[in-house]
Amino acid sequence: MKHKFNKVALSVNAHPDDAEAWNAGVLKLLKDKGYKIVIATMTGGDLGGCNMDMEETARVRYEEAKKAAAVLDAEYHTLGGTDGFLFDTKEMRLKLISLIRKVRAGVIFTHLSNDYHADHRATAGIVEAAAMISSLGTVPVKEKPVSITPLLYHTSPLTLSDPLGSQIVPPHFFVDVTSVIGTKKEMLGYHISQIDLMRHMHKIDDFFGFVLEGNRNYGAMAGVEYAEVYWQHLGGGFQKEPQIQNDLSEFIIEKI
Numbered sequence: 001m002k003h004k005f006n007k008v009a010l011s012v013n014a015h016p017d018d019a020e021a022w023n024a025g026v027l028k029l030l031k032d033k034g035y036k037i038v039i040a041t042m043t044g045g046d047l048g049g050c051n052m053d054m055e056e057t058a059r060v061r062y063e064e065a066k067k068a069a070a071v072l073d074a075e076y077h078t079l080g081g082t083d084g085f086l087f088d089t090k091e092m093r094l095k096l097i098s099l100i101r102k103v104r105a106g107v108i109f110t111h112l113s114n115d116y117h118a119d120h121r122a123t124a125g126i127v128e129a130a131a132m133i134s135s136l137g138t139v140p141v142k143e144k145p146v147s148i149t150p151l152l153y154h155t156s157p158l159t160l161s162d163p164l165g166s167q168i169v170p171p172h173f174f175v176d177v178t179s180v181i182g183t184k185k186e187m188l189g190y191h192i193s194q195i196d197l198m199r200h201m202h203k204i205d206d207f208f209g210f211v212l213e214g215n216r217n218y219g220a221m222a223g224v225e226y227a228e229v230y231w232q233h234l235g236g237g238f239q240k241e242p243q244i245q246n247d248l249s250e251f252i253i254e255k256i
Contacts (some may be wrong), residue, residue, distance in 0.1 A: 003148050004128040006106035010038045010150070012096065012127050013111065014086060015045040016065035016078075020137045021211045023109050023157040024184040025177025025228045026248070027055055027072055027145035030107075032180075033247050037074035038103045041065065042092065043081040054083075061191075068190040069181060075103065086122040088129070094141055096130040100150065101143035103135075107151045107243060112231070114162045121163075128152065132237045151243050152233035158214030160229070171229035173245060174222035175255040177215065181226045185212065221242040 009030050011019040019027065019039045027037050044058035045065075065084075069076035079095045100108070101206060110127040111120035131152050135145045162168050177184065188208045218227040234240050245252050 001239060003239055005148060005151060005239075005241070006104050006146075007034055008036045008038060008103055008105050009107045009109065010040065010100065010105035011109045012040045012042070012104055012123065014042050014117065014123040014256070015083060016061040017045070017068075017188070018111070018120070019109075020068050020184065020187040020191065022111075022157060023228065024072075024179050024187045025039070025215070025226070026109075026175050026230070026244070027074070028183040029175070029177070029248050030182040030200045030250060031072050031074075035247075036103075037069075037072045038099075038105065039069045039072075039074050040077040040096075040099060042079050042096075043083040043086055043119065044125065045079050046083045064190045065106050068187040071187050071190075075124060080109075081161050084119065086119045088122050088125040092126050093130045093137075096126055097134050097139055098141045100130060100134045101141065101146055103117075104146060105150045106146075106148070107153065109153050109155055109230075112154045112156060112168070114161050114168060116157060116159075116161070120157075124154070128233065149237070149239055151241065152238055153244060154231040154233060156229045156231075158211065158217075169231070172231045172254075174218060174224075174227040174229050175248060176219070176222065176224040176226070176253060177228050178219070178225040179251075181212070181215070186216075188212075224253070227253070 011023050013019050045061040046054040046058035066076050111124045113124040131150050135149050137145050217228040219225050
């Protein structure tokens with residue numbers, strides 16, 4: 001049975017700059033195909049600053065995220081979790097269900113469940129649980145249920161490895177984002193606060209260049225200049241139409 005999914009793509013991530021780093025290319029391609037784009041973060045990234053307290057860091061990063069989202073004419077929402085202390089709770093699930101319903105999401109992107117970062121892993125669990133029941137009228141939120149369970153896709157950080165450094169399952173598909181890499185660079189460029197942070201935390205002098213190098217590495221694997229990688233959530237409880245693969249067919253490189 002075929003289902004008609006609402007052309008709203010919701011990218012739910014742990015921190016400001018995650019959508020730009022892992023997902024911005026595909027979000028731009030989908031916008032060009034007529035999708036409405038919504039970007040959300042489970043936390044305000046309030047630990048992710050140098051020489052600022054948590055409140056000031058969250059304020060700065062909120063403004064950065066809003067400017068980046070505006071490149072795609074996208075809404076930006078932050079759901080109030082604490083950076084570094086994000087847990088899968090009833091409260092966070094309900095907040096996300098409310099947002100899914102408010103924006104009428106048809107497709108959701110989020111981190112992998114075995115991502116390197118604990119906040120990313122918590123976000124993946126919250127998103128999976130919230131998406132699965134977002135169409136049920138018995139959920140105790142005020143927003144009207146979505147008519148169809150949203151499709152769920154997972155993004156990857158810059159390496160295909162789990163928290164222990166082991167190889168993870170190969171991506172379901174690559175997306176050639178060469179034509180929109182300028183947009184990705186523009187969106188990343190608003191997250192100025194992360195330059196000093198990445199230098200402090202990870203000894204990365206060129207954060208934006210580091211992200212783009214990862215896309216070049218994926219591109220080399222797929223035979224294009226720049227690529228992003230994705231997995232579709234195909235487990236029980238979710239529809240399995242290859243909506244993104246179909247809508248972006250000219251940019252898709254299947255398993256290699």
